[in-house]
Amino acid sequence: MSTTLLLLADGRFPAGGHAHSGGLEAAVTAGRVRDLDDLDAFLRGRLATVGLVSAAFAAAACAGGDIHTLEAGLDARTLSPALRKASRAQGRALLRAGRTLWTLPTAERELHHPVALGVVAAAAGLTPAEAALTAAYGTVTGPASAAVRLLGLDPYATHALVARLAPDCDAVAARAATVDDLPACSAPLLDIGAETHATWEVRLFAS
Amino acid sequence: MHPEAHTHPDPHPARNATGARALRIGIGGPVGSGKTALVAALCRTLAADLRLAVVTNDIYTTEDADFLLRNGVLPADRIRAVETGCCPHTAIRDDISANLDACEDLEADLGPLDLVLVESGGDNLTATFSKGLVDRQIFVVDVAGGDKVPRKGGPGVTTADLLVVNKTDLAPLVGADLSVMARDARARRGDLPTVFLSLVEDPAATPVADWVRGLTKE
Numbered sequence: 001m002s003t004t005l006l007l008l009a010d011g012r013f014p015a016g017g018h019a020h021s022g023g024l025e026a027a028v029t030a031g032r033v034r035d036l037d038d039l040d041a042f043l044r045g046r047l048a049t050v051g052l053v054s055a056a057f058a059a060a061a062c063a064g065g066d067i068h069t070l071e072a073g074l075d076a077r078t079l080s081p082a083l084r085k086a087s088r089a090q091g092r093a094l095l096r097a098g099r100t101l102w103t104l105p106t107a108e109r110e111l112h113h114p115v116a117l118g119v120v121a122a123a124a125g126l127t128p129a130e131a132a133l134t135a136a137y138g139t140v141t142g143p144a145s146a147a148v149r150l151l152g153l154d155p156y157a158t159h160a161l162v163a164r165l166a167p168d169c170d171a172v173a174a175r176a177a178t179v180d181d182l183p184a185c186s187a188p189l190l191d192i193g194a195e196t197h198a199t200w201e202v203r204l205f206a207s
Numbered sequence: 208m209h210p211e212a213h214t215h216p217d218p219h220p221a222r223n224a225t226g227a228r229a230l231r232i233g234i235g236g237p238v239g240s241g242k243t244a245l246v247a248a249l250c251r252t253l254a255a256d257l258r259l260a261v262v263t264n265d266i267y268t269t270e271d272a273d274f275l276l277r278n279g280v281l282p283a284d285r286i287r288a289v290e291t292g293c294c295p296h297t298a299i300r301d302d303i304s305a306n307l308d309a310c311e312d313l314e315a316d317l318g319p320l321d322l323v324l325v326e327s328g329g330d331n332l333t334a335t336f337s338k339g340l341v342d343r344q345i346f347v348v349d350v351a352g353g354d355k356v357p358r359k360g361g362p363g364v365t366t367a368d369l370l371v372v373n374k375t376d377l378a379p380l381v382g383a384d385l386s387v388m389a390r391d392a393r394a395r396r397g398d399l400p401t402v403f404l405s406l407v408e409d410p411a412a413t414p415v416a417d418w419v420r421g422l423t424k425e
């Protein structure tokens with residue numbers, strides 16, 4: 001099943017991710033992320049919070065968890081209305097793509113992105129651990145590729161950073177796939193940044 | 208899973224005779240060539256006969272939508288802006304999901320439509336729309352960019368269903384030879400149509416509006 005995993009985790013998979021910066025655009029404009037070191041810290045913070053939660057929910061959805069319970073759980077964990085909207089928009093895009101490729105067990109058109117990811121991964125024949133890995137990887141690569149576009153960072157250096165984060169990504173995914181209680185870590189600056197970002201006249205990314 | 212029961216639903220079903228969904232026309236072309244001005248002109252000319260809506264992809268989310276609103280050509284609920292994450296061509300070609308969502312939401316919110324115009328963010332000569340997003344595409348270039356543009360070709364100039372050479376009023380000022388542009392466009396495009404336009408002299412965009420009207424009757 002490894003090729004299917006690569007397909008789903010590929011940044012070129014047409015599921016709307018390219019238009020979302022994972023909070024990076026807000027952080028860049030606020031002056032919190034200016035260079036590769038800042039990006040390193042930003043990605044680590046994101047992976048340890050949003051990344052772990054997303055990976056755990058993706059794994060739970062993939063394992064056949066009740067979709068509505070998981071949706072409510074993510075709503076409760078996502079303070080920012082703008083981030084709930086962004087999550088659902090990406091979930092919708094992923095369901096559209098997933099439905100074209102595989103047979104989904106739900107007619108739901110819009111779900112939180114991690115839940116959609118779990119549902120689509122299961123339909124593709126992937127395991128909860130693989131769904132968690134895809135989610136954790138995506139929380140890192142989305143903002144990393146946005147950083148290349150927004151800050152003009154060297155793409156080699158940025159990919160080297162992602163490579164350095166690979167063991168952390170693996171560890172977060174492994175933990176997410178084995179936890180008993182769904183985690184509820186949060187990153188307040190991401191919530192605040194997302195709310196500010198949503199009010200801008202001029203923005204390049206949807207979130 | 209039951210592979211035998213799997214029908215691979217088409218994510219963007221073709222338009223059918225019962226008008227299950229609106230005709231979608233993409234309008235692409237370099238920055239400043241007059242895409243938004245053309246969209247505004249088409250709205251003014253066609254709004255009386257056709258139920259229409261607009262999706263914009265300008266890199267500055269609200270810019271094009273604001274232009275259309277300010278000029279009073281369409282009410283705000285008929286215009287959706289899509290963010291493109293610094294890659295206008297990705298949103299109309301490689302990953303069209305946000306644009307498909309916008310088209311579908313417009314029809315879901317407003318009821319059946321005849322026509323949705325999708326304006327791309329300004330890009331270069333290589334950007335074209337995916338056939339999964341639009342039924343037909345118009346590529347807009349202008350004479351102020353020089354009369355060599357059609358000769359340069361590129362997928363937009365070569366394959367668009369309609370090539371619009373806009374701002375002909377500026378030709379004498381920039382020393383552009385329209386006959387050279389017409390000849391090169393023919394060489395690049397074979398039988399595909401090309402029209403010359405000045406939105407200053409023809410604010411109704413008559414030849415383009417006629418072409419669009421013809422499509423909606425197909």
Ligand SMILES: Nc1nc2c(ncn2[C@@H]2O[C@H](COP(=O)(O)OP(=O)(O)O)[C@@H](O)[C@H]2O)c(=O)[nH]1
Binds near residue numbers: 240243329373404
């Ligand atoms: N002289 C002249 N100016 C035009 C014409 N069409 C558009 N413009 C102007 O060209 C500029 C760019 O037009 P716009 O529609 O915003 O271009 P877009 O970036 O392709 O959407 C605006 O200032 C328009 O008023 C035309 O036919 N003649």
Ligand SMILES: [Mg+2]
Binds near residue numbers: 271326
């Ligand atoms: Mg424009």
